[in-house]
Amino acid sequence: MVNEKGFLDKIESFVSLLKDLFVKRAKVLIVSHNDADGITSAGILSFLLHKMKVSFNSRILKELNPREIDNLASENYDFYLIADFGASLTPHLDEKIKNYFIIDHHEIPESEREHLKVLNPWQFDIDGSTQISSAGLCYYAAKNLDFNGKFLSILALVGALGDRQDQGKDRSLLGLNEVIIKDAQDSLYLQTKKDLLLYGSETKPLYKLLASLENPYMPELFGREDKCIAVLNSYGLNLKDALNWRTLSDLGYEEKKKIFEIIVYHSRFDQKNLENLVGQRYLLNYEEPHSPLKDAREFATLLNACGRLQRASLGLSLTLGDRKILKRAEELLAEYRKKLAYYTNTILNQERFIERRRNFSLVKGDVFLDENFTGALASILLNYTKFRGEVIVARALTNGEFKISARSDKEDVNLGKALQKASTLLGEMGGGHKRAGGARIRANKIEEFLKILEDELEH
Numbered sequence: 483m484v485n486e487k488g489f490l491d492k493i494e495s496f497v498s499l500l501k502d503l504f505v506k507r508a509k510v511l512i513v514s515h516n517d518a519d520g521i522t523s524a525g526i527l528s529f530l531l532h533k534m535k536v537s538f539n540s541r542i543l544k545e546l547n548p549r550e551i552d553n554l555a556s557e558n559y560d561f562y563l564i565a566d567f568g569a570s571l572t573p574h575l576d577e578k579i580k581n582y583f584i585i586d587h588h589e590i591p592e593s594e595r596e597h598l599k600v601l602n603p604w605q606f607d608i609d610g611s612t613q614i615s616s617a618g619l620c621y622y623a624a625k626n627l628d629f630n631g632k633f634l635s636i637l638a639l640v641g642a643l644g645d646r647q648d649q650g651k652d653r654s655l656l657g658l659n660e661v662i663i664k665d666a667q668d669s670l671y672l673q674t675k676k677d678l679l680l681y682g683s684e685t686k687p688l689y690k691l692l693a694s695l696e697n698p699y700m701p702e703l704f705g706r707e708d709k710c711i712a713v714l715n716s717y718g719l720n721l722k723d724a725l726n727w728r729t730l731s732d733l734g735y736e737e738k739k740k741i742f743e744i745i746v747y748h749s750r751f752d753q754k755n756l757e758n759l760v761g762q763r764y765l766l767n768y769e770e771p772h773s774p775l776k777d778a779r780e781f782a783t784l785l786n787a788c789g790r791l792q793r794a795s796l797g798l799s800l801t802l803g804d805r806k807i808l809k810r811a812e813e814l815l816a817e818y819r820k821k822l823a824y825y826t827n828t829i830l831n832q833e834r835f836i837e838r839r840r841n842f843s844l845v846k847g848d849v850f851l852d853e854n855f856t857g858a859l860a861s862i863l864l865n866y867t868k869f870r871g872e873v874i875v876a877r878a879l880t881n882g883e884f885k886i887s888a889r890s891d892k893e894d895v896n897l898g899k900a901l902q903k904a905s906t907l908l909g910e911m912g913g914g915h916k917r918a919g920g921a922r923i924r925a926n927k928i929e930e931f932l933k934i935l936e937d938e939l940e941h
């Protein structure tokens with residue numbers, strides 16, 4: 483049963499910890515994950531510490547592991563605030579860094595349910611994969627402090643959407659995330675509306691949007707801007723107003739219906755993906771129209787791109803309100819998408835990359851694939867009809883270690899648990915959520931790992 487009181491008490495104890503850092507004049511290091519949820523978490527924590535006049539630095543990392551913890555320990559900060567990772571690392575942290583606190587929502591081992599230095603929704607039987615993200619937890623702390631930090635609610639939602647917590651009806655956010663939405667709406671930071679959910683609604687000229695759509699996939703139109711222009715014309719849609727190319731957000735209801743018809747027809751009535759075509763959009767009131775930050779999902783995409791191309795600091799600046807660097811972040815996103823498209827095409831076109839295992843497809847990216855792209859690649863492949871309803875495990879090899887990312891399209895599988903179990907059995911690291919997770923496995927143990935994973939996914 484959900485223990486809401488326990489949860490709110492824990493938030494409160496986190497807040498008093500923050501106050502204590504000020505009293506003690508502690509020098510703090512924020513350590514956070516390099517995805518959208520991690521970056522927005524760091525943004526909210528930075529804002530809080532700044533407001534509370536605590537001196538701090540931030541560090542965004544790809545992952546946290548015993549080696550990284552050793553590095554952090556040698557830096558002599560007085561206190562470490564760790565966000566969006568750290569689950570199951572408390573033994574190592576207790577040994578090497580005594581002054582720390584973890585704000586995370588990944589599933590934790592039983593031994594951490596009562597841990598005083600961990601704030602995690604699973605401790606209170608709140609589903610951390612769908613009800614609240616790390617950024618949401620940070621926002622709850624902000625709410626408890628006595629200044630007006632409600633605009634941080636926006637960052638909390640960007641984090642939740644980045645982690646794909648929009649699992650409710652019409653792809654809406656659920657649970658504690660709904661409380662955050664209400665705060666954001668009440669303070670006029672956010673507007674929600676049911677609309678077409680197409681990537682680039684605010685930013686892309688219509689024909690470019692159609693030509694770049696991967697989900698749903700339209701075989702005759704993908705990558706063919708000339709054909710897209712012809713189709714839009716044949717439906718009587720104006721591509722330009724007096725000065726500019728029109729974007730989807732410029733269209734009225736009847737015009738959007740035509741776009742919907744075009745997609746239904748050209749995606750060959752691909753039922754599964756059409757279900758996700760219309761849903762809840764989360765629009766940020768104070769961002770400029772046509773800005774890639776206007777739509778909270780696209781904001782998250784931009785942050786993810788910054789993180790994966792090792793420019794998380796750029797993303798962090800965006801969360802802190804810097805808009806001068808927006809162009810640079812957009813360029814990074816373009817670069818990121820280009821790289822991802824290249825990996826996807828190459829891997830789909832060469833049989834040697836994909837091995838069918840007992841209950842998943844293994845993508846052998848090995849030395850070809852940049853390890854920062856395993857997760858995004860696995861997610862994209864699930865959109866393709868031939869992997870529908872499957873589990874994808876993508877791997878890349880660097881320095882004698884496999885980075886593993888897995889994504890699942892199945893209801894009855896808990897990927898995070900299976901990965902955690904298979905890795906732990908071999909003395910390696912792994913874990914995650916029900917439908918998404920990862921691991922890091924030494925090269926000589928990989929086959930053993932895959933066999934155990936097959937067994938674990940069986941039940």
Ligand SMILES: [Mn+2]
Nearest residue numbers: 519566616645
């Ligand atoms: Mn997260």
